[in-house]
Amino acid sequence: MNLLESVQxxxxxxxxQGLRRRLRVADSACSAHMTVDGRDIIGFASxxxxxxxxxxALVAAFGEGxxxxxxxxxxxxxxxxxxxxxxxxxxxxxxxVGAFSDAPRALFFSTGYMANLAAMTALTGKDATIFSDALNHASLIDGARLSRAKIxxxxxxxxxxxxxxxxxSDATTKLIVTDTVFSMDGDIAPLAALVALAERHGAWLVVDDAHxxxxxxxxxxxxxxxxxxRSPHLVYVGTLGKAAGVAGAFVCAHETVIEWFVQRARSYIFTTAAPPAVAHAVSASLKVIGGDEGDARRAHLAELITRTRALLRATRWTPVDSHTAVQPLVIxxxxxxxxVMDALDAHGLWVPAIRPPTVPAGTSRLRVSLSAAHSFDDLARLEAALVAASEASA
Incomplete structure (x- = not known):
């Protein structure tokens, strides 16, 4: 019982400290309008x-697969x-995605976490140094630690x-790693400058393009x-459970690099492959993403981003300057x-609170995550709820 008491x-x-995380249960498919814990809500969380x-089309492809x-x-x-x-x-x-390489090849993983572990460990070791952005995702941090490289x-x-x-640095192998879109701030890494540094120093550049x-x-x-x-130094990680709407992830790089991953990436070698139906559904997703419908959805999302930036600036709190679908509001x-999260929930809006250790102490925030499935009426609901929350907390 002493063990259980220590955990308690x-x-x-x-x-x-206001840091306990709590699960919520979705009773419907992931969408802008969902049923969660038995209540109808507008979701700004996914x-x-x-x-x-x-x-x-994706649902049908999943079944067909x-x-x-x-x-x-x-x-x-x-x-x-x-x-x-x-x-x-x-x-x-x-x-x-492989236009950055002369001979691109991709390798499919069950999750983005596993893909990032592979990218960090397969290309490095005890004689390597990994240069990591301070705000990189936890999976990149964990992969760097598992690599046994200097960080x-x-x-x-x-x-x-x-x-x-x-x-x-005098490391035999150097690897720079960064998110492209940072998931808690929504800003984009200086990729062109990073490529130039990788080429100048003979380093790998791993980019996690999950968002x-x-x-x-x-x-x-x-x-x-x-x-x-374009650069032979680039190793690209993409996630398939976010914008692609399915699950899994992939690494794309020069075919020689990917062949090395097949030989050395432990999170690829020593795990059961994802169900083939998942891959079959992702194939259908790529057709939507790369076609006219994908263009229309991205155009609508861009307008949602513009309007959300304006409504967050009008609050009493501090929005992060993001031009992506991740729109944080620092409370x-x-x-x-x-x-504030509970106040929005009372209005039927799910906008999650992000707290330490995910973000630094004192910068806890709401993370407004936008989807092309949202309507302008949904944003109006969000704006009205934020106004009411602001007045209540003034």
Missing amino acids: RGLAELDA NDYLGLAAHP AERYGSGSGGSHLLGGHSRAHAKLEDELASF EIYPHADTAALAALLDA GFGVLGPQGRGALAAAAL GSNEATLA
Whole structure:
């Protein structure tokens, strides 16, 4: 019982600090309008940026994939679990985002977390140094730690500080890693400058485009396409459970790099492959993302972003200067942030509170996550609720 009591004390401390996380249960498909915990709400919580998670074509493709390939893969990719659906999707992904490389190849992973662990560990080791942006996602941080490489953390988006660290390093292998769109601030990394530094110092540059794939660039081909960047130093990680509306992730790089991942990426080798139906549904998603419908959804999302930036600036709190679908509103303390979240919830709006350790102490915030499935009326509901919350807390 002493063990349980120590854990209970830890939970009580989280409660006292306003830091305990709580699960909510969705009773309907992911969309802008959902039923959560038995209540109808407008959701500003998901990363379903193009509103594809419940798209009829993707739902149909998922069912078709299950009919054709069954409900599970049955094994790891190297031991019987690599289906024709996986192989086809990898070819399609390499074609879709691989213009940064002369010979692109993609490798499909079950989750973005696993893809980032692979990218951090397969290319480095004890003789390497990883140069990591201070605001990188937890999966990149954990991957760097697992790699056994030396880790140098540079201030967020500070390429001058990064250049100084690279100049001072005598590591055999150097790897720079960054998110493209930072998930708690919505800003975009200085990718062109990072590519230039990687080439100057003979370093790999791993970019995690979890929140850019499907949204940024021509036909939603991602942040590298948006910046028109090419380099053999680039290793691209994309997530398929956000804008793509399904699940999984992938790494795209030169075919030689991907072949090395097949040999050395433990989070690829030693896990059961995702169900082939998932890959089959992602193939359908790519057709939507890269077509006229995808363009229309991105155009609507862009207008939603513009309007949301304006309405957040009109509040008494501090919006982060984001031009992406991630629109944070910094409230400050944990308690005040939870109070505003609860006030919005009372108006039927799910806008999650983000607190330490995800963000620094004193910068707790609401994270307004926009989707092409939202309407302008949904934004009007959000604006009215924020006005009421502001008046109540003044």
